[in-house]
Amino acid sequence: xxxxxxxxxxxxxxxxxxxxxxxxxxxxxxxxxxxxxxxxxxxxxxxxxxxxxxxxxxxxxxxxxxxxxxxxxxxxxxxxxxxxxxxxxxxxxxxxxxxxxxxxxxxxxxxxxxxxxxxxxxxxxxxxxxxxxxxxxxxxxxxxxxxxxxxxxxxxxxxxxxxxxxxxxxxxxxxxxxxxxxxxxxxxxxxxxxxxxxxxxxxxxxxxxxxxxxxxxxxxxxxxxxxxxxxxxxxxxxxxxxxxxxxxxxxxxxxxxxxxxxxxxxxxxxxxxxxxxxxxxxxxxxxxxxxxxxxxxxxxxxxxxxxxxxxxxxxxx
Amino acid sequence: xxxxxxxxxxxxxxxxxxxxxxxxxxxxxxxxxxxxxxxxxxxxxxxxxxxxxxxxxxxxxxxxxxxxxxxxxxxxxxxxxxxxxxxxxxxxxxxxxxxxxxxxxxxxxxxxxxxxxxxxxxxxxxxxxxxxxxxxxxxxxxxxxxxxxxxxxxxxxxxxxxxxxxxxxxxxxxxxxxxxxxxxxxxxxxxxxxxxxxxxxxxxxxxxxxxxxxxxxxxxxxxxxxxxxxxxxxxxxxxxxxxxxxxxxxxxxxxxxxxx
Numbered sequence: 001x002x003x004x005x006x007x008x009x010x011x012x013x014x015x016x017x018x019x020x021x022x023x024x025x026x027x028x029x030x031x032x033x034x035x036x037x038x039x040x041x042x043x044x045x046x047x048x049x050x051x052x053x054x055x056x057x058x059x060x061x062x063x064x065x066x067x068x069x070x071x072x073x074x075x076x077x078x079x080x081x082x083x084x085x086x087x088x089x090x091x092x093x094x095x096x097x098x099x100x101x102x103x104x105x106x107x108x109x110x111x112x113x114x115x116x117x118x119x120x121x122x123x124x125x126x127x128x129x130x131x132x133x134x135x136x137x138x139x140x141x142x143x144x145x146x147x148x149x150x151x152x153x154x155x156x157x158x159x160x161x162x163x164x165x166x167x168x169x170x171x172x173x174x175x176x177x178x179x180x181x182x183x184x185x186x187x188x189x190x191x192x193x194x195x196x197x198x199x200x201x202x203x204x205x206x207x208x209x210x211x212x213x214x215x216x217x218x219x220x221x222x223x224x225x226x227x228x229x230x231x232x233x234x235x236x237x238x239x240x241x242x243x244x245x246x247x248x249x250x251x252x253x254x255x256x257x258x259x260x261x262x263x264x265x266x267x268x269x270x271x272x273x274x275x276x277x278x279x280x281x282x283x284x285x286x287x288x289x290x291x292x293x294x295x296x297x298x299x300x301x302x303x304x305x306x307x308x309x310x311x312x313x314x315x316x317x
Numbered sequence: 318x319x320x321x322x323x324x325x326x327x328x329x330x331x332x333x334x335x336x337x338x339x340x341x342x343x344x345x346x347x348x349x350x351x352x353x354x355x356x357x358x359x360x361x362x363x364x365x366x367x368x369x370x371x372x373x374x375x376x377x378x379x380x381x382x383x384x385x386x387x388x389x390x391x392x393x394x395x396x397x398x399x400x401x402x403x404x405x406x407x408x409x410x411x412x413x414x415x416x417x418x419x420x421x422x423x424x425x426x427x428x429x430x431x432x433x434x435x436x437x438x439x440x441x442x443x444x445x446x447x448x449x450x451x452x453x454x455x456x457x458x459x460x461x462x463x464x465x466x467x468x469x470x471x472x473x474x475x476x477x478x479x480x481x482x483x484x485x486x487x488x489x490x491x492x493x494x495x496x497x498x499x500x501x502x503x504x505x506x507x508x509x510x511x512x513x514x515x516x517x518x519x520x521x522x523x524x525x526x527x528x529x530x531x532x533x534x535x536x537x538x539x540x541x542x543x544x545x546x547x548x549x550x551x552x553x554x555x556x557x558x559x560x561x562x563x564x565x566x567x568x569x570x571x572x573x574x575x576x577x
Binding site: 181183201202 | 393394397409410411412413414418422423424425427428432435436437438440
């Protein structure tokens with residue numbers, strides 16, 4: 001009994017159970033759910049988000065927030081496509097795109113950690129500005145670059161596309177780093193009590209900046225994979241990713257106040273969010289209602305987060 | 318400065334906030350091995366003086382010696398390095414983390430072998446050392462895996478004190494340690510302060526509560542409207558605690574000035 005109680009005290013276990021129930025429910029009502037085309041569609045969408053998920057979770061735990069990942073992803077996808085179309089070699093195009101990703105994160109991170117501007121405001125501006133840049137450099141889509149670039153996402157190892165393997169590896173690496181690595185663990189201290197973190201010698205500003213850079217960098221990686229997967233870069237790519245990722249991170253157990261969360265929790269929640277999106281498609285829910293459901297999910301997740309916070313605060317008082 | 322056994326000695330400390338005088342020419346001394354009470358009414362300058370000693374404020378004039386050496390305390394880190402730690406009411410703890418993580422926050426031990434390359438932390442070693450230390454300090458804590466946010470006010474102070482002692486602080490300043498606590502919990506914290514005396518060179522306790530300070534302290538320094546009103550050594554009041562109480566109140570309120 002005690003062991004069982006301990007297992008269920010982890011949010012991850014409950015989430016996993018919910019995911020299983022959702023799979024069974026959706027699958028039995030809509031058998032098309034189990035078609036390989038549908039399953040791979042879900043896996044692909046999870047993969048792109050999962051690449052960014054670990055960094056976003058670290059950022060949330062440290063008390064940060066990034067609304068701009070979708071635009072960074074989209075812009076990176078366009079940049080890599082344009083560079084290759086202009087005749088640049090694939091590796092060089094990828095490297096330059098990654099540097100652009102780092103720069104995008106560094107700009108936002110600098111405003112947040114060194115100028116002390118609220119992350120909501122900064123990353124919302126980032127979302128707008130980088131999003132506008134996408135349309136300025138390429139309206140519609142960019143294609144016509146070497147076919148071999150497509151292999152980056154679609155090359156299969158043991159019948160599994162590289163993008164899925166890469167995504168799972170990213171999740172595992174971030175999970176391990178956050179648990180054991182001293183640099184990443186600083187996020188829990190910063191999110192728990194920033195003043196205290198500073199007092200015990202954590203270089204809060206610098207670490208924060210690096211976390212923002214890392215998140216944008218991973219978003220750029222995801223953007224490169226997305227362009228590779230579609231063999232084209234679309235200007236609308238990434239428009240919903242930030243929303244999905246943030247919803248998953250919050251449902252997964254991180255808090256807007258910082259200080260808690262795990263990559264594993266975020267990942268299981270991400271599967272749940274992907275299932276929800278998929279179910280809305282399978283049940284042919286009207287596109288606008290679709291967005292209502294997704295918006296409500298985020299609000300409910302935040303509501304649960306706030307309620308739990310309040311309960312612990314009351315317990316202490 | 319030989320001859321006395323002062324571990325902190327401040328002379329002529331003044332601090333102004335614009336036109337407001339918070340402290341004027343205050344002398345302050347902490348003797349080795351003592352628990353010193355710093356008392357005074359609201360606005361007497363207790364907090365300002367403590368903030369100066371802990372590096373949160375820089376005085377306009379005056380000099381400070383720690384262990385007989387003149388020092389400049391310009392930041393909390395400076396105070397840290399001198400072995401002084403201030404434990405505030407809002408406690409600089411990581412409420413989202415457990416006891417061991419609170420002890421080692423920002424100063425984790427690095428793992429050996431393969432883990433060292435990956436910059437991993439050595440969780441096992443940190444846990445053993447923290448447990449070892451807590452045995453020596455005779456502080457009671459419940460479940461060590463519990464997040465500090467679920468601990469009581471007294472237990473949270475215990476975590477903060479253990480951390481200070483673990484990292485070799487020799488002088489601890491406690492700001493209103495019993496202010497937000499009930500009777501039972503206050504008694505526990507007072508016992509704890511007396512227990513840790515042997516682990517430290519000196520303890521400064523700021524409080525409003527005269528009963529509490531009489532129970533634990535060896536001496537008090539009283540501030541009144543930014544000046545030092547006086548100091549009372551408790552040794553001179555053996556078994557005359559009501560008289561001691563009255564004399565402290567007199568110094569706090571300035572009643573003896575009116576009387577004389």
